[in-house]
Amino acid sequence: MDWIASDFLVFVAIGFVGQLFDGALGMGFGVISYTVLTSLGIPYTVVSASVNGAKIFTGAVSGAAHIRHKNVDWRLFRLLAAAGAVGGLLGVLMLTQVSGEIIRPITAVYLTFVGVYIILRAFRTITSHVSNKRTAGIGVAGGFLEATAGVWGPLVTSNMIASGCQPRYAVGTANLAEFVVALVVSAMLIPHIGIANFSKAVVGLLLGAVLAAPLAARFARKLRARTLMIGVGLMVIVTSVYRLVQLFV
Numbered sequence: 001m002d003w004i005a006s007d008f009l010v011f012v013a014i015g016f017v018g019q020l021f022d023g024a025l026g027m028g029f030g031v032i033s034y035t036v037l038t039s040l041g042i043p044y045t046v047v048s049a050s051v052n053g054a055k056i057f058t059g060a061v062s063g064a065a066h067i068r069h070k071n072v073d074w075r076l077f078r079l080l081a082a083a084g085a086v087g088g089l090l091g092v093l094m095l096t097q098v099s100g101e102i103i104r105p106i107t108a109v110y111l112t113f114v115g116v117y118i119i120l121r122a123f124r125t126i127t128s129h130v131s132n133k134r135t136a137g138i139g140v141a142g143g144f145l146e147a148t149a150g151v152w153g154p155l156v157t158s159n160m161i162a163s164g165c166q167p168r169y170a171v172g173t174a175n176l177a178e179f180v181v182a183l184v185v186s187a188m189l190i191p192h193i194g195i196a197n198f199s200k201a202v203v204g205l206l207l208g209a210v211l212a213a214p215l216a217a218r219f220a221r222k223l224r225a226r227t228l229m230i231g232v233g234l235m236v237i238v239t240s241v242y243r244l245v246q247l248f249v
Helices: 002-006 008-025 029-039 044-068 074-097 100-123 132-149 153-162 167-193 195-222 225-248
Strands: none
Touching: 008 029, 008 044, 008 195, 029 044, 029 100, 029 132, 029 225, 044 074, 044 100, 044 132, 044 167, 044 195, 074 132, 074 153, 074 167, 100 132, 100 153, 100 225, 132 153, 132 167, 153 167, 167 195
16 A cells, blocks of 8 residues: 555654653543544554554553553453453454445544543543443453544543542553553454555554653643643544544535
8 A cells, every 4th residue: 555655754743643642641642543544544444453553562561561560450451351352353343344434434423422521531530430340341342442443541441440440550450451452453454454554554653652752741741631631632523523524515
């Protein structure tokens, strides 16, 4: 696919912006990358494989840090990772078997709600209660959305905390489990897009993320977390609504 080679700098820019917000907020890389890349008309299989491929590397680094600081609940990790892998496989099957004409409006509508959800999180703490017995359900839902919309943290981490899990373990366990899910999703999608196209897109996203990493802390100090979250939410909503208008008008 020649468009990947010609648009390499686009991947770098998207990785840069995504990591800038993710480094400041602890979330945003997946949803920003997925939203922008799909809005450019890049096939969903390529977008999902690329975003998850980049998350393999970022997740490995993050997960190793959480293991070192003992922020991982290994019982919850095993359940969350296994369930997330199942959800990821279901998401990949949908991406590869269902027509893009059907996926586009569904994904756009879903991402619109994700944008609203992020803005709500900026103003209040999510208080919906989820029992620990539903960890598997959270994992399956998170894995499916990771494969189809690049979203894991906003759903999984929030629900794990709401279920009564201590925040440090919710964040650390969810981060490590995301690494496993991203690995499964990427491995399933590479045969559909080719290793060469996959590697080019991932290198671009990672290069942008590496360049942004040193600036993320400074970015976080300059702007309040609430301002950043509102900005991410509005960007996702506007982009998704614009895509819906393009599809139906």
